[in-house]
Amino acid sequence: LGVAVPIRHAVSTVVDGPASAIQSAALADAVAGRDLLAVAPTGSGKTLVFAVAVVHRLSGSPSVPGRPRAIVVAPTRELAVQNAEVLAEVGAGAGLRVATFVGGQPIAKDRRTLVAPVDVAVGTPGRLVDLIRTGTVSTADVRVIVLDEADHLLGLSFGEQTAILLDGCREAVLLSTTATADTEVEDQLRARRRGLRIHRVDAPVDTASAPSSAAAEAPRRLIVVSTPDPESVAITLAARCRRALFFVSRRDAVEPLRSAIAATGVTAAGVAGSASPTRRAGAFADLASGTVRVLVTTDLAGRGLDLDGVGHVIHVGPPHSIQDLVHRSGRTGRGDSAAGVVAAIVRPSEVARISAQAREVGMAVELVAPDGGVASTSLTALFGPEIAPPMRRRDPAPPSRSRRPSQSRVHRPKKKRRS
Template structure:
């Protein structure tokens, strides 16, 4: 029989009770056991009231409890785990190669974002931070660890490499955070995450945050968290009342034109496609149409990705064309439109793409473009994410498209000195098929008519050449 203070189970494990989070009365940062340096920094940065997940999580985390936080991306999780981690590490000094606190995240972008968000508070507490990610100089990261860093923010793959090189030892880590745990599992990092958790101090504090809870995440909770307090805030994108969801049904040959007009809107927009090739292809077309667009995907070097994100955040770039690499860890203030040019194939992908807008209480809109044949499957997938979208048929140049997305005609003046982009001749297939498989695109689109027209044209040209040769 469970202790009276224990209700329910740890996500399906009857032998593993968890402590429910008590109702949280309104509470401010000043009411919590935060160091004076942190409170002064919060005030200086204009951070006055905690978000719900911060108000719910901070007291338990500051008390050293293990925490399982379920909240959508953009709900304020970074300070929810970051402030307790820094406060409880303050006053200690790391030996070379032996950090005292660890934050594991799935992507380079999220690692850099977490580091940037926590840096002012770490500086105020005189704590040294090191960011350990792939794509950047491993030698510099080895040197940073050798010099001593109390807090390490890492992606699992690069951390594994440094452990293998004996450049990092986790034995003194007493506070460990897994941020976006579901994404790390989805990306195949579960072995490296488990390896890290097996090496940190066995009696240390663990905090796990995830937008969704599946079997792998449940296993991590069951194996590595001790009597966790559970907080669930904004559990899905569908719970966010400031976010509108639309499915726009487009005609295949009109698809590039619709996308181009959306991209030419006033204000920033994030466009998601499935493949690197499709991202590069659309980016070139948009720039040739006069739209300030840049591409973001895993084929870009880390300095390129960092520069592109900085330009998107400061407004030099108004359109970011991306694969799912940007679905995690990208935070941009006042980003009010996300467009799934290629519909996602998994409800979790939809949730995380959508989570790039309507962050921190702001409003936002998510638009998914579909062909008529994709409509049913896409709306079903979105429904699985807990969302009921508004479905509308649109064409380029129509007022309804502008009403929903702010679409307008592009300037048509190329940005890179090349020729202006022609009105695209699109076939009735998803973007991922265009340019990468012309034979398939032709077969699935208007290929039959096109082949006949080409054959007739070639026959007419041959007959005309024959008449010329005969003098006719």
């Protein structure tokens, strides 16, 4: 494709082996500077598509302070940081400087970062728009703009901010990626880029009928647990998980479920969108290192994040949409690794809705009702055996304070005689 040798060497340090299906399909157009939308399963290597294209198009010329030549937009801080890490590794072969600009940190820090030239600005929509409105960042030199998780960025939450960024980069090449894109997303992007090329890679499914949704892929089986009390069943299943993500629908439900799971002896962390960047990063690091077995979270962790070895994804309550179901479930089985267990614990009135959503994206549905007399052996076959928490050494009792007997003699130092 004409990519320089140093960039190719840098890519080989990031990933080894043949190109994935979406990389083979979209990389030529991305490197050639054509506007495109890449739709492919989670973990299929879409990040490397725009990373190689951005570095290839920016290499060989310098940037000016406050005027980046590429902008990469992501819906969450964690995904922005992850994208920046990949871009920095690939861009090392071309000597590019990558910087991250996300909410939750002082904007004065971003201004200090922009004193030196920044080639690629990676950030969340709100912070990037703030920097542009205050004149700290100029889009005059932007040659490439990337929308990672384009369907989410064009939705209600970020649509207005994303439109401002696209309007400021009308002459730039648009590279957009997602795992779920319907015709509405395609129409929005085509309205801004008439020559938009769409590359869609669908994973094979086990069902006889092809999925009618635009979702690209999801793990192939969803265990639907029907119960009047989803929280109590979630606490029970946590004992069978070694590394798991428990998704809840509301922020205020994170801490109650986390504390209830931790009370059973299972190490658990909880994080929502309102948490500080330090706490969020610490929670994901604890799950990745095995310090905690369960991470209770909202849709904050539902998109794009590469968390290796996730064996269970549990939806406590139905997801808000089909897209959320696909992206949440895609946290297990990233790339070529085998998918783990994906389950939804819902009330009986919600079973029909989530079952229909799962079948629409090609997932086989298996219904379980633990309150209807299902034996523990059946749960073990579905979710695995219970994992006993490690034995903790009992802390020694603090030494008791010894009381001086009332008749004991108090030592008083002798006074020195005057000479």
